[in-house]
Amino acid sequence: MGSSTDAGYFYIYAVLLIAGAAGVVFSPRMFAALCSFFFMLLFSSLIYGLLNAAFLAVFQFVLCGLMLCLMLFFILKKITIWMLPLKIASIVKIMFAIFVFGLFAVVSFFYVGFEFGSNSGLFIHMFKEKSADIIDFSGFLFSVSLAVILTLTVCVALKNIELTKTENLPEYANEKEGSQNE
Amino acid sequence: MNSIGLFHYLILAVILFITGMIGACVSRNMIRIVMSLFIVSVSVIINFLSFGAYGSGLNSGANVMSVFVLVVTILQISAVLALFLKVYHSNEYLDVEKIKDKEN
Secondary structure (H helix, E strand, O other): OOOHHHHHHHHHHHHHHHHHHHHHHHOOEHHHHHHHHHHHHHHHHHHHHHOOOHHHHHHHHHHHHHHHHHHHHHHHHHOOOOOOEOOEOOHHHHHHHHHHHHHHHHHHHHHHHHHHOOOOOOOOHHHHHHHOOOOOOHHHHHHHHHHHHHHHHHHHHHHHOOOOHHHHOHHHHHHHHHHHHO | OOOOOHHHHHHHHHHHHHHHHHHHHHEOEHHHHHHHHHHHHHHHHHHHHHHHHHOOOOHHHHHHHHHHHHHHHHHHHHHHHHHHHHHHHHHOOOEHHHHHHHHO
16 A cells, blocks of 8 residues: 555546546436446445455445445336436525535645645644644544534534525416415 | 555545535435435545554454445435335425425
8 A cells, every 4th residue: 555556546536436426416317316326336446445445345336336226226217207307405505515615625635735845834734733742643633523523514504594495486486376366 | 645645535535525415415306315425424434444444453343344334324225215215106206395395
């Protein structure tokens, strides 16, 4: 582990894995989401292989990549939402989520600056200095835990945001007009 | 840059976790929400395995824990999909907000 070949494989698999995950979330049709899901499982299995967990990689690929994807395929066929378009929350929520995602990415990748030596201006440097002599990984545990806590906080906030929602949707508007005509 | 360490895997796990949680929050289709939650569990498994691989003597324990997490997730998804079929047969849609409005 740790050779340049492994580094190359890691970056390739990681980018493809993130692309697959983004495809699951934001693909316009359900069949595209299912294909992205399959590729995400495939590349996560390859990542497991890099982490000396070949058994788990095969196990996940067979159990999830083949069995679960087939099950999802048949369910989507059965309930005829195979070509269902992407229905997501309103644009305000999505923009807010993208903003939060960028914020977390910045917070998480702050620590990358340590590897390249240009870390004097980072506020997180203070935490690393204090924790380096205690536990080696507490420096990045800070950023990771901060990102996770902020993500959970924003998830709660997103779930509780009351938007313009039902009254502006066309089907509800039609129902409203119908009830007024009656 | 050429050597991959624990930090790289943790960053990958964080990105996957955030993507999965955002997907679970902004999606309205139940099946897509389940897929997003599976992304979260993949990030947890990567966390376990990376600490096992780069930690001190925890590799077998991390593998066992990861298999446990994976099996529990699969069982959970199977049960949830069965529930979704039931919901679909009674409502003819799997839109979370429509179901919520119908209940109200």
